[in-house]
Amino acid sequence: MTAENEQEHFNQLKAAYEQALTKWNRLDERRNLLEEQISAKKAELDSYFKTIDTYEKARLLLQQSAEYAREQAKQQIETLVTNALQYVFGPLFSFQIEIDEHGARPIAEFYVVSEYEGIKVKTKPQDARGGGVVDIVTLALRVALIETIHPKREGPLLLDEPGKHVSGEYVHALFEFLKSLSTMFNRQIIMITHNYHLAQSGDLAYEVNMKDGISEVSNVD
Numbered sequence: 001m002t003a004e005n006e007q008e009h010f011n012q013l014k015a016a017y018e019q020a021l022t023k024w025n026r027l028d029e030r031r032n033l034l035e036e037q038i039s040a041k042k043a044e045l046d047s048y049f050k051t052i053d054t055y056e057k058a059r060l061l062l063q064q065s066a067e068y069a070r071e072q073a074k075q076q077i078e079t080l081v082t083n084a085l086q087y088v089f090g091p092l093f094s095f096q097i098e099i100d101e102h103g104a105r106p107i108a109e110f111y112v113v114s115e116y117e118g119i120k121v122k123t124k125p126q127d128a129r130g131g132g133v134v135d136i137v138t139l140a141l142r143v144a145l146i147e148t149i150h151p152k153r154e155g156p157l158l159l160d161e162p163g164k165h166v167s168g169e170y171v172h173a174l175f176e177f178l179k180s181l182s183t184m185f186n187r188q189i190i191m192i193t194h195n196y197h198l199a200q201s202g203d204l205a206y207e208v209n210m211k212d213g214i215s216e217v218s219n220v221d
Contacts, residue, residue, distance in 0.1 A: 047164070051138045055110065058141050061148065062099060062108040070106070074099065077144040084140035085112065085133070087177040088163075088170050095137065096122070112137065132166035136174075139163070147185060157181070159191035163198065175201030196220075 058077065062070050074097050081095035092115040099108050112128040114121050125137040139162050146153055163174045175198050182189050191202075199205045205220035 047161075051134060054138050054141050054145075057145055058110070059108045061145060062097065062106065070099070073148055074108075076148060077141065080144045080147075081137055081140040084136050084177060087180065088136050088166070088173045089133070092116075093133075095140075110137070132163065132170060135163045135165050136177075143181060143185070156188035156190050159189060161193055162191055163195070168197075171195060171197050174198065 062073060062077075078095050078097055082093070085093035085095060094113045096111045096113055097108055098111065099106050101107075110125055111122045112125050112133055114123075114128065125134050128134070139159070143157065146157070159178075162178065163171070166174055178189055178191075179201065181187070189202075191198075193199050199207070199220055207218050207220050209216050209218075
């Protein structure tokens, strides 16, 4: 094989290698994108299961209480969740719990009541407008459960992405509501959030970034 043929063969191999590398990079980028999408869907699914778990705990509390205690708990939970909805979304929202007897077992159903041009609309929280309503209902239900359980559990409120689906126009109202919860129940709130404006509402805020596989923590001014 002549030097010219060898060079041509080398160039062909080099071109094939570069073509394969380009294809591999493209496939690797696609794989990374799919992994990110899978991770996001898993987080969304986890959030969904947490919401269901909160609803079931609230139902269980109402179902297992005596009639008078159940009515008291019902009113406390309705008031707290209604206050939360109105604090964030305005006065045209309220929260209702309806308890029906199925055999010897009481069953609780949750509803969000909203008013549009004088007409009241009652829907399940997950069917109310926007995912932000579900976020606030779930958050308020968790607080209501903590404050209703006897003996009362002490300690801070630990919140993971509160109001994740609350739109930007309501974020200010959300962190004012969180501050009011802290004052009302005398509890410290520790939360994880990707919302920069929500993070700034805290007395102390830290930003965590990953660099070369190492977490770096810095203060948020």
